[in-house]
Amino acid sequence: MEIDDKLKIGDKFLSSRLLVGTGKLPNALLPGVIAASGTEVVTVALRRADFHSPQENPLSFIPEGITIMPNTSGARNAEEAVRIARLARAANCGNWVKIEIITDQKYLFPDNEETVKATEILVKEGFVVLPYVIPDLVIARRLEEAGAAAVMPLGAPIGSNRGLRSREFLRILVEEIKVPVIVDAGIGRPSEAAEAMEMGVDAVLVNTAIATAGDPVRMAGAFARAVKAGREAFLAGLAATRKYASPSSPLTGFLHEVKK
Amino acid sequence: MSFAAELELYAEFDFSSFWEKTEHRQVRAVFDREYLKPLDFLTLLSPAGGDCLEEMAQRARALTLRNFGRTIMLYTPLYLSNHCVNHCRYCSFSASHRLVRKRLTAEEIRREAEAIAAQGFQDLLVLTGESRSVTPVSYLEEALGILKEYFPALGLEVYPLSTEEYRRLVNAGADYLTIYQEVYNRETYDYLHPRGPKKDYFYRLTAPERAGAAGMRSLSIGALLGLDDWRREAFFTGLHAAYLQRKFPAVEIGVSVPRVRPNLGGFLPPVEVTDRDLVQIILALRLFLPRAGISVSTREKPRLRDHLIKLGVTRISAASVTAVGGHARPAEAGGEQFLPADGRTVEEIKEMIRASGYQPVFKDWHRLW
Numbered sequence: 087m088e089i090d091d092k093l094k095i096g097d098k099f100l101s102s103r104l105l106v107g108t109g110k111l112p113n114a115l116l117p118g119v120i121a122a123s124g125t126e127v128v129t130v131a132l133r134r135a136d137f138h139s140p141q142e143n144p145l146s147f148i149p150e151g152i153t154i155m156p157n158t159s160g161a162r163n164a165e166e167a168v169r170i171a172r173l174a175r176a177a178n179c180g181n182w183v184k185i186e187i188i189t190d191q192k193y194l195f196p197d198n199e200e201t202v203k204a205t206e207i208l209v210k211e212g213f214v215v216l217p218y219v220i221p222d223l224v225i226a227r228r229l230e231e232a233g234a235a236a237v238m239p240l241g242a243p244i245g246s247n248r249g250l251r252s253r254e255f256l257r258i259l260v261e262e263i264k265v266p267v268i269v270d271a272g273i274g275r276p277s278e279a280a281e282a283m284e285m286g287v288d289a290v291l292v293n294t295a296i297a298t299a300g301d302p303v304r305m306a307g308a309f310a311r312a313v314k315a316g317r318e319a320f321l322a323g324l325a326a327t328r329k330y331a332s333p334s335s336p337l338t339g340f341l342h343e344v345k346k
Numbered sequence: 347m348s349f350a351a352e353l354e355l356y357a358e359f360d361f362s363s364f365w366e367k368t369e370h371r372q373v374r375a376v377f378d379r380e381y382l383k384p385l386d387f388l389t390l391l392s393p394a395g396g397d398c399l400e401e402m403a404q405r406a407r408a409l410t411l412r413n414f415g416r417t418i419m420l421y422t423p424l425y426l427s428n429h430c431v432n433h434c435r436y437c438s439f440s441a442s443h444r445l446v447r448k449r450l451t452a453e454e455i456r457r458e459a460e461a462i463a464a465q466g467f468q469d470l471l472v473l474t475g476e477s478r479s480v481t482p483v484s485y486l487e488e489a490l491g492i493l494k495e496y497f498p499a500l501g502l503e504v505y506p507l508s509t510e511e512y513r514r515l516v517n518a519g520a521d522y523l524t525i526y527q528e529v530y531n532r533e534t535y536d537y538l539h540p541r542g543p544k545k546d547y548f549y550r551l552t553a554p555e556r557a558g559a560a561g562m563r564s565l566s567i568g569a570l571l572g573l574d575d576w577r578r579e580a581f582f583t584g585l586h587a588a589y590l591q592r593k594f595p596a597v598e599i600g601v602s603v604p605r606v607r608p609n610l611g612g613f614l615p616p617v618e619v620t621d622r623d624l625v626q627i628i629l630a631l632r633l634f635l636p637r638a639g640i641s642v643s644t645r646e647k648p649r650l651r652d653h654l655i656k657l658g659v660t661r662i663s664a665a666s667v668t669a670v671g672g673h674a675r676p677a678e679a680g681g682e683q684f685l686p687a688d689g690r691t692v693e694e695i696k697e698m699i700r701a702s703g704y705q706p707v708f709k710d711w712h713r714l715w
Contacts, residue, residue: 110415112705136709139466160563160711162596169714189596192637247412298411 091321093288095266096182096214096235098153100126103283104313105268106306107293108144109134109159115302116147123306128152129184129291131159132174145179155216157184164203171208183208184238184270185217194244198225202232209233218270221255226263237263238270238291241282247274247295250282260286276305276312283316284324348552349589353530353582361388361578368392377405382634387584390630391577399626406632406658413636416704419661420695421469421501423643424458425670426450426489428680430475432542434528436573438609438683439475441542448670448680449480455489457674459496465665465692468709469499471524473683476505476544483511487518494519499711501566505543506553512560521711522564523557525550526602529573530582538573554586558594563711565590566641568602571624572615580627584634591635600639600661603627607645607684621650625657632658644686651688652698664688664695 092099106125108116120128128148135156136143148154156174161167164187171183185204189197201217202225208215214235219225221239229237239259242248249272250256259267266288273279279290292309299305335342365388373395376386389395390402427449430439438445450458462470470493474481486504493500502515503524512523529535532547539545554565567586569579583601591599603624606615619627628640641661642654651662666688667673670680690698699706 110411110417112416112700112703114700114705133710133712134707135712136468138468139708142466142706142708162563166714170712173712173714191595191598192591194637294412294415297415 091317093266095127095216098126100289102126102310102313103289103317104279104310105129105155105270105289105291106296107291108148110293110297111302113142113144113147116144117149118303119296119306120149120152122303122310123296124310126151126153127155127182129155129157129293130179132156132170132177132179133160135174135177135179137177153182154179155182155184156180157186157218158204159186159188161185161187161204162189163187163197164200164207167200167204168207171204171213172211175213181212182214182216182235185215196220196240198222201225202228205229205234206232216268221252221259223255223258223262226259226267230263230265234265236266236268236288238268240271241269241278242272242274244271244294246272247298248272249274249278250285253285256282256287257285276308279309280312280316280319283313284319286320289313348555349586350548350551352585352589353551356582356585361575361581364388365392365394365577368394370394370397373398374401376633377401384581384585384588387630387634388581390633391580391626395630396622396626399622399629402626402629402633403657406629407656409632409636410658410660414660417707418655418659418699418704419469419639419707419710420467420664420692420699421471421661422462422465422467422663423471423473423503423666423668424462424493424673425473425668425680425683426455426486427474427477427481428670428683429477429480430542431478432476432544433540434544435538435540435611436528436570436606436609436613436615438611438681440611443611445681446679449485450489450671452488452492454671454674455492458671459493461673463496466708467665467692468497469501469711470497471501471503471663473503474505476542478505478543483507483514486515490515490519494713498709498713501564506550507556509556509560512557512562516561519713520562521713522566522598522600523554523562524566524568524600524602525553525557526568526570526604527551527583527586528570530569530579530586531574534574554590555593558590558597562597564598564600564639565594566600566602566639568604568641570604570606571619571627572606572617574617576617576619576623576627580630584631587631587635587638591638598639599635599637600641601631601635602641602643603631604643604645607687609684624650625654628654628658644688645684647687648690648698652702655699655702655704662695664690665692 158167158170242251270291644666668683672679
């Protein structure tokens with residue numbers, strides 16, 4: 087099953103369905119967290135990539151073989167996001183990009199419209215684009231049409247650790263969107279990551295919940311196992327939960343009664 | 347509506363009786379609130395709030411970790427000029443003082459930039475005194491043009507400007523603006539600024555709004571603590587920051603909490619702001635504005651700074667030289683603005699941050715154009 091169950095993003099096949107953010111961790115913890123998480127993709131903000139000083143550069147702490155997904159943190163519109171993506175590619179960070187356009191610093195709401203615009207431009211330029219959005223089916227369809235490699239809806243506001251508050255909308259995206267759906271932001275505990283995977287989400291991206299745990303390395307391992315368990319449960323086919331008890335046909339039983 | 351109008355709403359407010367009446371249970375009730383209103387913030391700043399510092403600290407730390415992670419941003423100031431036409435009673439740069447006055451030439455700016463960049467800094471706060479004749483906007487543009495080559499993020503802390511002038515400086519490479527109202531109490535402001543353009547309270551008060559309209563990515567404000575009742579001053583600082591966040595949702599808002607330092611002229615702050623008071627201000631600000639950057643400069647002593655980074659502070663300066671030209675050629679430098687209390691080297695500060703379990707971050711922005 088493991089062999090068949092790879093997640094395809096762009097031209098890569100991933101065994102791990104846990105993506106990890108780096109922005110809130112000390113660099114020294116990155117190798118341990120990445121190893122324990124089993125992740126194959128980490129996101130790094132270009133604004134933090136410090137090419138002048140390797141010792142302070144998070145990129146120098148990411149092991150070989152891990153795919154780097156630069157993100158456009160700090161971008162306030164499509165134009166800035168596009169610019170950041172190009173600078174990242176020019177700095178040898180590869181051609182993956184997580185588009186993050188924030189025009190609300192208080193709640194860190196992504197700007198869906200600008201994100202669509204940036205996706206359209208960057209896909210044409212050959213980037214593997216993973217846009218971070220508020221879960222909105224109409225927007226997700228437009229992103230899919232524009233050629234996004236995945237859509238990354240939030241579960242709850244970034245850094246809030248509040249879990250899958252947008253559950254009902256995520257379900258709809260899982261149902262309707264053909265490219266991978268990756269829950270990015272809001273997941274606060276492994277059980278919530280497992281729940282997302284059970285719902286049929288293709289992967290989850292976790293940063294704050296790992297970075298702010300008492301022992302980030304151990305928490306990374308916990309998330310890895312939760313994501314795997316959730317995925318297996320999804321593949322196994324969860325037994326349906328019922329809202330009401332189901333006695334044998336009390337309402338339609340009469341249809342089967344033999345006329346006397 | 348400008349912040350000036352919002353400030354007016356509190357003109358008749360009886361702060362003393364509000365604080366007198368505030369009880370511990372009201373402070374604790376605020377702890378349970380997700381989004382705080384101005385009066386909740388005022389409650390945290392009360393004497394009763396001061397009795398609940400440990401609980402407040404636990405919440406502030408959790409909020410800071412969630413929003414900023416285990417990171418501390420580092421920056422350093424570069425003083426371009428200490429020429430000043432104002433007479434602020436608390437400042438060494440005051441035109442009333444005899445001070446070696448200096449303005450850096452293009453060549454000197456380059457030398458300072460090289461010396462600072464060599465220490466690892468990538469976020470530079472560029473400062474001048476207020477003198478439109480010695481350091482006009484065109485001079486600042488020229489300076490930014492040079493400094494852009496060395497630093498991916500540039501902040502300005504200069505005299506208040508018009509929207510159009512701020513726009514010119516944004517185009518020249520300024521990413522953020524720091525401007526302190528110094529004191530929100532208008533009478534105290536009037537007394538402390540006896541002459542010069544800084545006497546215009548409202549032009550200064552509304553400067554961050556103009557800078558926001560001009561496209562600055564980030565705005566940082568603050569009151570110089572010790573000039574007036576600190577509870578009130580901290581309240582207006584927080585209110586001002588919340589106002590700016592509302593008016594410019596895309597802009598990152600920062601707050602500083604400078605205390606008056608020894609200065610030429612020997613001005614003694616009329617109000618004592620103890621370490622404990624400073625901690626209460628920082629914690630209350632963090633709970634009221636969970637996303638705001640909070641800066642602490644080298645005005646504070648090492649031991650206190652070491653503790654503050656765990657309580658809500660997100661940005662600290664290091665290896666600060668407040669004398670004009672003091673980085674490259676200290677012997678030829680102009681007079682200092684204040685005497686830093688934390689003289690540790692960048693390496694020492696980095697070590698302290700790492701030992702606390704945090705990442706020192708030198709680069710948090712990448713110039714796009």
